[in-house]
Amino acid sequence: MAILEIKHVSKFFGGLAANSDISFHLEQGMIMGLIGPNGAGKTTLFNCITGYYPPSKGEIVFNGRSMNGLQPDTVCKRGMVRTWQKVRPLAKMSVVDNVMVGALCRTNSLKKAREMAMEQVKVVKLEHRADFLAGGLPIGERKKLEVARVLATKPKLLLLDEVMGGLNPAESEEIIQLILDIRKLGITQMVIEHDMKAIMRISDRVVVLCSGEKLAEGSPQEIVNNPEVITAYLGSE
Numbered sequence: 318m319a320i321l322e323i324k325h326v327s328k329f330f331g332g333l334a335a336n337s338d339i340s341f342h343l344e345q346g347m348i349m350g351l352i353g354p355n356g357a358g359k360t361t362l363f364n365c366i367t368g369y370y371p372p373s374k375g376e377i378v379f380n381g382r383s384m385n386g387l388q389p390d391t392v393c394k395r396g397m398v399r400t401w402q403k404v405r406p407l408a409k410m411s412v413v414d415n416v417m418v419g420a421l422c423r424t425n426s427l428k429k430a431r432e433m434a435m436e437q438v439k440v441v442k443l444e445h446r447a448d449f450l451a452g453g454l455p456i457g458e459r460k461k462l463e464v465a466r467v468l469a470t471k472p473k474l475l476l477l478d479e480v481m482g483g484l485n486p487a488e489s490e491e492i493i494q495l496i497l498d499i500r501k502l503g504i505t506q507m508v509i510e511h512d513m514k515a516i517m518r519i520s521d522r523v524v525v526l527c528s529g530e531k532l533a534e535g536s537p538q539e540i541v542n543n544p545e546v547i548t549a550y551l552g553s554e
């Protein structure tokens with residue numbers, strides 16, 4: 318069954334079509350890769366899906382219900398949550414307190430929220446940092462913290478915006494393993510990444526955006542062999 322349906326979504330900023338008539342869907346439990354050149358409209362599409370921007374046209378349907386007009390907090394309560402390309406933890410709060418902010422979307426009890434947060438801190442393997450101030454974490458651990466915080470909201474669908482951006486190969490490998498672990502928990506994921514090797518390894522399907530339009534959709538293998546995608550984004554190497 319489709320967990321998310323993106324139906325003819327467009328988003329205009331003045332005369333600029335950041336998203337133009339985009340349609341595709343995600344099946345329950347899958348990992349969808351979302352790729353494309355800088356400025357292709359990937360982050361804008363995440364913003365439309367999760368309620369940060371209302372789409373100018375089209376509809377977002379999650380679990381059979383229209384999400385149009387809902388605010389991000391309501392979208393999150395329904396089970397859909399995103400991370401940010403530029404991570405901004407609450408610097409003066411501890412790691413576990415940052416993750417509690419996510420958990421408080423599901424409970425009013427601070428005790429319960431702390432327990433839920435610790436669970437997710439363990440999933441991302443940051444137990445040893447639980448009481449550290451988030452502002453002091455290196456970038457690789459900030460990215461993990463960001464993932465723990467959204468996991469604490471108990472999502473059904475997770476949207477990860479360049480969660481490997483700025484990481485070294487060893488750190489990226491940890492995030493790849495984390496994404497595969499999250500899949501085992503039954504959580505559907507949509508992943509924006511520029512690292513094609515990573516996208517090839519983790520994605521069941523891939524959508525390519527270019528200049529706001531959907532250029533292609535297919536299996537990772539189909540995408541890397543697609544001449545239009547090679548010309549517009551991948552290059553011939």
Ligand SMILES: Nc1ncnc2c1ncn2[C@@H]1O[C@H](COP(=O)(O)OP(=O)(O)OP(=O)(O)O)[C@@H](O)[C@H]1O
Nearest residue numbers: 330333335353354355356357358359360361362402
């Ligand atoms: N709030 C906004 N107001 C005006 N223009 C915007 C806004 N947000 C995005 N844009 C424009 O929309 C286009 C798509 O931007 P977007 O951030 O979605 O691209 P992206 O695919 O995520 O790129 P990148 O790979 O660099 O993160 C760009 O031309 C960008 O300048």
Ligand SMILES: [Mg+2]
Nearest residue numbers: 359360361402
């Ligand atoms: Mg972006």
